[in-house]
Amino acid sequence: MRRRTQRALIQLVFFGSVLFLVIFLTRSGSSSKTFAWTKIRYRTTAATLPEARGICAGLAKSSRPALVVSRVTADDSKWLEKLGKKYHQCVYTADAPADLKSTNLQVPANRGHEAMAYLTFLIDNYDHIPAAGAVFVHGSRWAWHNDAPDYDNAALLAQLNITAALEISGYHNLRCDWSISTCPASTKAQGSIEMTMQAVLVPYDERAVSDAMLPRALANIFGGNEPALAKPGRGDAVRSQCCAQFVVARESIWQHSRDEYVALRQWLLDGTSTGQQVQRTPAAPPDDRIAGRILSYVWHILYIKQDAADAQNPASAGLGLERLNALACPSAQECYCRLYGRCNLDGCQAGKCSGQYRLPKDLKLPADWATTHS
Numbered sequence: 200m201r202r203r204t205q206r207a208l209i210q211l212v213f214f215g216s217v218l219f220l221v222i223f224l225t226r227s228g229s230s231s232k233t234f235a236w237t238k239i240r241y242r243t244t245a246a247t248l249p250e251a252r253g254i255c256a257g258l259a260k261s262s263r264p265a266l267v268v269s270r271v272t273a274d275d276s277k278w279l280e281k282l283g284k285k286y287h288q289c290v291y292t293a294d295a296p297a298d299l300k301s302t303n304l305q306v307p308a309n310r311g312h313e314a315m316a317y318l319t320f321l322i323d324n325y326d327h328i329p330a331a332g333a334v335f336v337h338g339s340r341w342a343w344h345n346d347a348p349d350y351d352n353a354a355l356l357a358q359l360n361i362t363a364a365l366e367i368s369g370y371h372n373l374r375c376d377w378s379i380s381t382c383p384a385s386t387k388a389q390g391s392i393e394m395t396m397q398a399v400l401v402p403y404d405e406r407a408v409s410d411a412m413l414p415r416a417l418a419n420i421f422g423g424n425e426p427a428l429a430k431p432g433r434g435d436a437v438r439s440q441c442c443a444q445f446v447v448a449r450e451s452i453w454q455h456s457r458d459e460y461v462a463l464r465q466w467l468l469d470g471t472s473t474g475q476q477v478q479r480t481p482a483a484p485p486d487d488r489i490a491g492r493i494l495s496y497v498w499h500i501l502y503i504k505q506d507a508a509d510a511q512n513p514a515s516a517g518l519g520l521e522r523l524n525a526l527a528c529p530s531a532q533e534c535y536c537r538l539y540g541r542c543n544l545d546g547c548q549a550g551k552c553s554g555q556y557r558l559p560k561d562l563k564l565p566a567d568w569a570t571t572h573s
Contacts, residue, residue, distance in 0.1 A: 232435060233517030236500050239459035240423030241466045241481065248461060249468075252305035253319035255289035255327075263287040264331040264361055264446075265324075269316035270338020271309075275569070278340040278353045285357065287329065290338070291316035311467045311483070312491035313337055313443050318464040325457040328449040332361055335498075336373070336444045341569045343559045344442040346374045349572055350564060352444075358539045361446055366537075368526045369451035370502035372440035375534035377550025378558045379441045381410075382528035388436035390414040409492040412484060413437065416493045417500075419481035420466055428517070438524035443495040451502040467494070499527045531555070 258265060266286035270276060271294045279288055293309040293316060306319045317335050336352060345352045355373060364371040377383055387393050389410040397404060398411035417437075418430035431437060470483030470490055483490040500518065503526050529537075531552045536542035546553030565571075 232432075232520050234417070234421070234431065234520065235425070235428040236417070236421045236518045237454075237505060239420055239455060239462050240429075241420050241462045242423070243462065243465035243469055243482075245465060245469060248465065249307035250302075251323045252302050252307070253291065253316075253323035254302050254304070255287070255320065255324050256303050258287055258289065258324055258329065259327040261287040261329055262331065263329065265289055265320075265329050265333040266356070267291070267317060267320045267333055267335045268338050269293060269313035269336075274338035275340070276338065281353055282356055286334065289320055289324070291319065292338075307464075308468060308471070310471060310487060310490070311494060312487065314467060314491055314494040315464070317443075318460055318467070321452065321460045322457060322464060325452075325460070328452050330449055332365055332446060332448045333452070334359065334361070334373075334446045341564060341572065343562050343564055344374065344379070344444070346376055346556050348555065348557075350559075350568070351572065355539065359446065360538060360540060363537045364446045365448045365451075369448040369504040370499060371446050371534075371538060372442075372499065372527070373444040373446065373538070374440045374442060375529075375531045375538065375552075376556040376558075377440075377528070377531065378556070379562075380439065380528070380550070381436065382438050382440065382550055386436060386438075388431070388434050390431055390433045390435065392433065405488050405492060408486075409484075409489045412489060413493055413496055416483070417497075420463065420497065431520075435520060436524070437496055437500075437520070439496055439499050439527045441495065443491075443498060445498055445502075447498075447502045448504075451504060454505060455501060463494075463497075499523070503527065 255265065263286055266279075266282060266288045268276075268279065268288065268290040270290060270292055272292060276290060279290065282288070289304065291304050291306055293306055298305060306315050308315060313335070334356065336356065340352050341350050342352065343350060345355060347355050359373070374380070381389075390413070394407060395411050397407040401407060414431045414435075418426035420429070422429035466481075467483045467490060470485050483493070500523065503523060505518065506522070528550075530547070531550050532544055532547040535544060535552055535555060541555065544552040544555065
């Protein structure tokens with residue numbers, strides 16, 4: 200065989216092998232897979248745990264659904280007054296100075312964005328979740344991710360039909376429009392080669408970095424001593440709505456023990472560089488933005504109602520990815536009708552209904568939006 204022909208053949212075999220490897224690594228995952236996501240198995244090595252300081256006063260005797268609000272001092276909270284008759288409000292201010300004399304509405308750290316307030320509420324009020332359920336939201340009335348034509352969360356919460364929202368699976372994200380979600384089938388799997396490369400090449404892309412870290416984070420949170428059972432493969436896309444505002448049934452919350460929520464909060468706290476010296480490898484990433492965004496994927500995994508077989512044996516059963524993805528991403532038309540009574544809308548596609556929501560440029564509202572729309 201001539202040397203030139205031999206070299207060409209070697210190159211052909213090499214590039215063919217590389218192409219096969221890329222196709223193999225990026226092939227679509229089977230949506231019928233199951234993962235060990237029915238129980239939080241993370242174990243902290245922290246010597247002490249935070250005290251119960253997040254009690255929501257009066258919740259034990261309330262018949263109204265809880266409205267759990269995660270805010271910062273800069274958020275104007277006057278808009279919540281209009282919702283007082285519908286909800287029992289539990290408002291946590293993440294960056295408020297610690298009040299050592301109080302056991303009400305305190306968080307142990309300003310960490311993980313809204314997740315710290317949500318988890319503190321669940322831990323410190325676990326036995327008193329209202330039968331009517333709970334709604335978890337951010338503290339700002341006007342925000343780019345609020346699914347209304349004018350981005351008004353006060354209007355959305357006033358319209359929200361909690362009973363209808365919880366009817367199918369015991370959980371529902373408050374967004375219906377699929378923009379900035381992983382619901383579209385075209386969205387790459389979190390552990391794909393493309394997502395991993397994007398995270399390496401563009402480290403300031405928070406979405407790419409958090410998505411690339413998601414498979415390992417799920418393995419650390421749910422896997423325990425067998426992380427492989429909880430880690431999605433390169434082609435296993437976790438579909439979900441964005442932005443961590445949702446409504447959940449009491450029974451769905453109680454699918455997990457209080458100790459599990461303590462463990463999840465410690466996963467978040469253990470990732471910081473201060474406080475107790477702990478083994479940090481399986482803990483949350485230290486970057487608060489990344490850790491918070493990873494947890495925004497976890498809520499629907501925790502709360503979408505398990506199958507009967509899963510519920511009977513949560514320690515060993517798995518959650519089916521196909522079912523989980525389908526329930527996490529209902530059509531926009533169905534969602535608007537069920538949650539907000541906006542039915543028979545025109546111009547609807549799978550993830551969008553004309554005139555109901557528009558993604559603002561650069562994910563920002565104009566600086567004077569609150570003033571001009573209040």
